[in-house]
Amino acid sequence: MDLLIQQLQEVLPKERILTAEPLAAHTTFRIGGPADYFCEIESAEELQEAVRIAIDSDTPWFILGRGSNLLVSDEGYRGLILHLGRGWEQVRVDDDMITAQSGVSLSALGRIALEHSLDGFSFAAGIPGSLGGAVYMNAGAYGGEMKDILVSALVMEPDGNCFVLSNEEMELGYRESIFQHRDWIILEATLRLRKGDPEKIDAEMKDLMQRRVSKQPLEFPSAGSVFKRPQGYFAGGLIEEAGLKGHQIGGAQISEKHAGFIINAGGATAQDVVDLVRYTQDVVWRMSGVRLEPELKILKDECLIRL
Numbered sequence: 334m335d336l337l338i339q340q341l342q343e344v345l346p347k348e349r350i351l352t353a354e355p356l357a358a359h360t361t362f363r364i365g366g367p368a369d370y371f372c373e374i375e376s377a378e379e380l381q382e383a384v385r386i387a388i389d390s391d392t393p394w395f396i397l398g399r400g401s402n403l404l405v406s407d408e409g410y411r412g413l414i415l416h417l418g419r420g421w422e423q424v425r426v427d428d429d430m431i432t433a434q435s436g437v438s439l440s441a442l443g444r445i446a447l448e449h450s451l452d453g454f455s456f457a458a459g460i461p462g463s464l465g466g467a468v469y470m471n472a473g474a475y476g477g478e479m480k481d482i483l484v485s486a487l488v489m490e491p492d493g494n495c496f497v498l499s500n501e502e503m504e505l506g507y508r509e510s511i512f513q514h515r516d517w518i519i520l521e522a523t524l525r526l527r528k529g530d531p532e533k534i535d536a537e538m539k540d541l542m543q544r545r546v547s548k549q550p551l552e553f554p555s556a557g558s559v560f561k562r563p564q565g566y567f568a569g570g571l572i573e574e575a576g577l578k579g580h581q582i583g584g585a586q587i588s589e590k591h592a593g594f595i596i597n598a599g600g601a602t603a604q605d606v607v608d609l610v611r612y613t614q615d616v617v618w619r620m621s622g623v624r625l626e627p628e629l630k631i632l633k634d635e636c637l638i639r640l
């Protein structure tokens with residue numbers, strides 16, 4: 334048996350160690366080839382051990398949340414995917430503060446905020462990611478962003494050392510955080526919300542969800558808005574003006590409903606999406622002189638790449 338598997342079996346139950354796991358099953362794009370190794374991680378101790386084993390054996394490793402901002406290459410990943418999902422979802426509410434493990438979904442956190450009459454989370458409740466992914470991305474919508482509500486995060490370095498980062502120390506900017514430039518793992522985060530009227534909070538969450546349903550192509554697999562908002566413009570507007578709505582390469586298509594989204598219209602490969610991203614960047618650059626920068630993270634071979 335593979336030495337890495339043998340070592341992982343010493344720290345994780347067998348059934349949570351998978352090989353050649355198709356990553357299409359773990360991304361909202363429904364695209365992505367196999368990961369050589371894939372582990373479901375359920376505690377900080379397991380995470381620490383799994384990362385140590387990966388480092389000692391020179392195996393690349395990658396943290397996966399809900400895969401909602403990720404394009405994985407068709408060849409997959411030559412390393413170990415550590416999935417913080419089930420078993421990584423504990424939440425504590427203390428007055429107007431919520432502390433949650435990074436695997437908890439933003440929709441679950443939205444329900445918990447509402448149950449406790451806590452206002453200020455509605456902007457995030459419809460984003461289909463995990464708390465860890467939202468902190469990493471400084472996710473935001475409808476005028477709010479994680480930066481507005483984050484107090485601190487408990488973080489682990491690859492050597493197992495854990496420490497707390499304050500909001501300021503996370504260097505949160507527009508879809509930016511310090512985590513995008515370090516190999517730190519977000520274990521949990523604390524949010525500060527404010528007491529509010531549950532009926533109003535409920536109405537706002539429903540209104541924002543309704544706006545998503547009416548404006549976004551939620552009926553197709555995607556990773557949300559592909560490009561960051563260029564200063565002074567909207568990516569979707571520029572793409573539409575460039576006449577690219579509905580443009581398709583292979584199975585990847587610029588959504589007819591929202592030009593900021595690329596959808597998997599059926600059988601799209603990662604290469605189709607990459608080609609469409611590049612084509613869109615070229616056409617928009619030629620038409621308007623604006624450079625579109627992807628918000629989407631692209632995992633190819635052993636690392637994240639930039640387009």
Ligand SMILES: Cc1cc2nc3c(=O)[nH]c(=O)nc-3n(C[C@H](O)[C@H](O)[C@H](O)COP(=O)(O)OP(=O)(O)OC[C@H]3O[C@@H](n4cnc5c(N)ncnc54)[C@H](O)[C@@H]3O)c2cc1C
Pocket residue numbers: 361395396397398399400401402403417435459460461462463464465466467468469470471472473474512517518519520549551555556557558630
């Ligand atoms: C239909 C749709 C609508 C969307 N709408 C929005 C929106 O309104 N606003 C918005 O900002 N985004 C939106 N997104 C994008 C996406 O949901 C967010 O970026 C989300 O925060 C990603 O979280 P995730 O758990 O899916 O992260 P993943 O896609 O799993 O990972 C993204 C990155 O975060 C890293 N990461 C994840 N968890 C951790 C952790 N615990 N520690 C360290 N690194 C970690 C990963 O390594 C990866 O590099 C949308 C996506 C879809 C499909």
